[in-house]
Amino acid sequence: MTHGPDGRARATILGGFLGSGKTTWLRHQLHVRRFERAFVIVNEAARTPIDDALLGESHRLAVVADGCACCDGKARLVSLLREICDERSRTDSRSERLEHIVIETSGLADPAPIVAAIRDDPVLVHHVVLSEIVVMVDAVNAWVHLRSEPLGRRQVEVADRLIVTKAEEVETHELARLFATLKHLNPAASISAATWGSEVELPPLGRAAPEVLPTLEGMSQRLPLFPASISLGPNVDWTVFAVWLSALLHARSGDVMRVKGVIRTPAGRLLLQAVRCVVQAPEILPDPGKDCDFDDDTIVVIGRGYREEELTRSLEYFARMEQGNSKP
Ligand SMILES: [Zn+2]
Numbered sequence: 001m002t003h004g005p006d007g008r009a010r011a012t013i014l015g016g017f018l019g020s021g022k023t024t025w026l027r028h029q030l031h032v033r034r035f036e037r038a039f040v041i042v043n044e045a046a047r048t049p050i051d052d053a054l055l056g057e058s059h060r061l062a063v064v065a066d067g068c069a070c071c072d073g074k075a076r077l078v079s080l081l082r083e084i085c086d087e088r089s090r091t092d093s094r095s096e097r098l099e100h101i102v103i104e105t106s107g108l109a110d111p112a113p114i115v116a117a118i119r120d121d122p123v124l125v126h127h128v129v130l131s132e133i134v135v136m137v138d139a140v141n142a143w144v145h146l147r148s149e150p151l152g153r154r155q156v157e158v159a160d161r162l163i164v165t166k167a168e169e170v171e172t173h174e175l176a177r178l179f180a181t182l183k184h185l186n187p188a189a190s191i192s193a194a195t196w197g198s199e200v201e202l203p204p205l206g207r208a209a210p211e212v213l214p215t216l217e218g219m220s221q222r223l224p225l226f227p228a229s230i231s232l233g234p235n236v237d238w239t240v241f242a243v244w245l246s247a248l249l250h251a252r253s254g255d256v257m258r259v260k261g262v263i264r265t266p267a268g269r270l271l272l273q274a275v276r277c278v279v280q281a282p283e284i285l286p287d288p289g290k291d292c293d294f295d296d297d298t299i300v301v302i303g304r305g306y307r308e309e310e311l312t313r314s315l316e317y318f319a320r321m322e323q324g325n326s327k328p
Pocket residue numbers: 068069070071072108109110
């Protein structure tokens with residue numbers, strides 16, 4: 001994995017409930033050199049730091065202990081990231097420069113506030129760009145977290161990639177139900193399974209209905225998330241889109257989980273991402289076409305409580321207003 005053309009380091013946020021297998025997965029990824037020239041940050045909510053030796057294969061490692069990085073430990077995480085970026089900027093040799101930062105969150109962390117902390121920091125926003133939110137789901141214990149813990153559901157909802165661990169310890173029909181439930185909670189995430197950190201092929205799971213999860217306290221309507229695909233018509237330019245998006249996120253802050261898409265602008269192709277209501281500084285993509293999951297000028301809004309047509313109509317409305325304003 002390389003840094004983006006804008007030179008920022010790419011950040012992977014690794015989440016998942018306590019005991020879901022985050023460290024095992026990360027250790028394997030480092031072993032197979034998936035994250036080259038990476039700095040690994042391990043966050044522990046408890047005072048006792050983990051056994052750093054577990055991650056001995058990473059190039060660099062730091063532990064933020066005694067405080068979860070999404071709340072109590074956030075300020076310390078930010079200052080550590082600043083130090084890392086500062087050192088990175090002083091490295092002249094491109095071949096030695098750190099490319100990737102992997103943050104293994106504590107099992108109690110919601111990844112979204114961590115992404116927001118990076119975006120909101122005036123220094124980090126220029127040095128770090130979110131690459132992916134990977135969330136581990138333990139097939140044996142996931143149900144407890146999904147049924148009763150708002151945090152367990154938030155972690156699943158915000159993920160780009162869900163990796164199910166301990167799949168071999170449950171019956172196939174149970175696994176099929178878990179996959180269906182995860183797909184229902186977050187239809188836009190990719191879902192795979194891993195054993196001891198490496199990806200495994202699963203037998204055909206067959207069809208299963210997702211489990212109907214109870215409404216939890218503090219979580220409003222629990223309609224399922226769905227991805228709405230919106231293509232930016234010829235009348236929508238970057239400025240109009242930016243205004244529309246900020247209005248949408250303001251009005252629907254509780255409903256929108258993610259926004260992703262590639263937009264052509266005079267400055268080049270921009271990869272745009274938002275996690276909940278926090279929009280990342282867009283990443284300039286090489287032109288033409290690096291491998292990308294999205295078509296140009298299409299954005300995907302993942303959320304609940306609205307319809308795709310409503311979003312399309314409101315964007316068209318903004319575009320018409322803008323055209324009206326620019327008439328002499
Ligand atoms: Zn926290």
